[in-house]
Amino acid sequence: MPITEIMEENMSNSRFALCLESRDCEDLEKRKIYEILTDEEAEKEGYFRVVDESGEDYLYPQSYFVLVQLPREVQEALQVSE
Numbered sequence: 812m813p814i815t816e817i818m819e820e821n822m823s824n825s826r827f828a829l830c831l832e833s834r835d836c837e838d839l840e841k842r843k844i845y846e847i848l849t850d851e852e853a854e855k856e857g858y859f860r861v862v863d864e865s866g867e868d869y870l871y872p873q874s875y876f877v878l879v880q881l882p883r884e885v886q887e888a889l890q891v892s893e
Contacts, residue, residue: 827846828879829879830872832874833875839863844881847859847861848861858870
């Protein structure tokens with residue numbers, strides 16, 4: 812699969828959220844946008860899988876975030892490279 816197709820597929824699956832609360836979370840910053848990874852089971856339980864300041868993904872309460880719609884260029888700039 813060409814790299815452009817992989818990037819487009821990743822972008823279509825990417826979601827981003829603005830952090831509204833960081834209580835007891837050293838690896839989150841209020842008013843910062845984070846990438847949300849797909850984790851249907853976690854979301855059923857009220858959590859988002861977030862790539863935080865440590866560079867790793869962890870579960871955080873959905874109430875700490877609000878999902879945001881971003882232009883494609885911004886998503887590409889914010890997306891965590893693998």
